[in-house]
Amino acid sequence: MANLAGKTLFITGASRGIGKEIALRAARDGANIAVIAKTDEPHPKLPGTIHSTVAEIDAAGGKGLALKTDIREEDQIAAAVAKTVETFGGIDILINNASAINLTPTLQTPMKRFDLMHQVNTRASFACAQACLPHLLKSDNPHILTMSPPPNLSPQWFANHTAYTISKYGMSLVTLGLAAEFADEGVAVNSLWPVTVIETAALNMIPGLEQGRARKPEIIADAAHAILTAPSREVTGGFFTDEAVLEAIGITDFEQYNLTPGKSPYPDFFLELDRNGKNDPQVAKLLEKLGRFHKAA
Template sequence: MSYKVALVTGAAAGIGAACAKRLAGDGVAVGVLDLDEERCADTVKAIKDAGGKAIALGADVSNRASVRAAVEKCREALGPITILVNNAGVTDFTPFEELTDERWDFIFAVNMRGPFIVTQECLPDMKSAGWGRIVNISSSSAQTGAINMIPYSSSKGAMVTMTRSMAQEFGPYGITVNNIPPGSVMGTIMSEANRERFQIPTEVLQKSVPVRRLGEPDDIANACSWLCNEATGYVTGQTIGVNGGRVVT
């Protein structure tokens, strides 16, 4: 892959960090973005130690001014952004009848308004280049639903539909847009919160997955790398499930 610039949100740890490192390994310069810029230091260091290019960025993805400042900082340091991984997200375990308007709005602000804002701020670079790759990280909960996770699974379901619509609108500009809904992935903030809340033994979770293991952040990063490659220009508007067979289509 020739020299390109990627922006990965929620990249301080977990899936976002794995995607950032993998893209850097592919020869891409990476803007490592998270709510707290200081938390991005480990990801940036790992990329630089491996010989890659990266910059730490702090932004609240639901706040346009915050995103715009971070995107401009990334452009100034690395160049125009032509790869975007919308990974930042928040989860929720509130029973439906206990949900407040404020909690609902917060989940959708991060999980849906966030990708909308970040994509809109990066899109001009991709259109100018006549080339772009957008990968939205949703959730297998968007495909199956989830008890006590209605705003989360609903927001991720909306991301799947947004992906399809963006793919059709952006395709004429050489921009592909795809969606990865991860299954159970170990080592992420969300997966650990799930495990702690529901107290499900690892061996039980493993037996529920056809491939008999839980996912790793690198599993998602591998698929992300493929979708961002030059060779996948005819793949767009797709949901690429990386879940060990938990959800089949």
């Protein structure tokens, strides 16, 4: 089976939630993981720190490195990249997972929150890629994977939270641009997005949701693993959903990921009725390649 043994991952927002689960999935393969986040002391309202995540990574069979980093500051990103390379000898994979969310309409969105979302979401995704790329270019199977939705200019995704939507689509445009720019160099650049609401700290930011109607972050981790173990020159430029990726590699039982057995999760934002995204011809071709690779592996 394809795995991430010996690979080095640089994961932003890895102290909890989806970033942590991606890290633990890679750790079970024996990967090295730089845990990039600001939380180095226990938070009164949020679970996990960079140190507790590293302890779990080490226990799972990987090697963790806790790096307190504010990804709004490029000098801190540069220092974290340098320490990762010094410790593990390089970087094979960048996961742009960290994200700031504020689902407010325009008149209720302070510019301070607008700036935070754009600094953490769009700007930091670009800055982390820029800092990691010199090392990714030396890897034999380099990947950048960003947690952002397929670009979609339908007004419904802007009407209630324009500022947040622009910042998330900014992340997606980073994927679009870098995939084209670095295709000839063999760096895979893709985005991944959930079909349903995922149980994370951000879930509490969404008003009116019934508790328990979500999926565990493990579904994103399993889908990410399938993308990151694929050949970088063959699977790039895709805006994937978790369900579509897992179906491509033969996993169709999504009930196992439900937070509450028998309770259907809410659909996530930014996806049309074709929630898997498989009607996009480019994505369909990439999913076919992904499925062929994993069946052969």
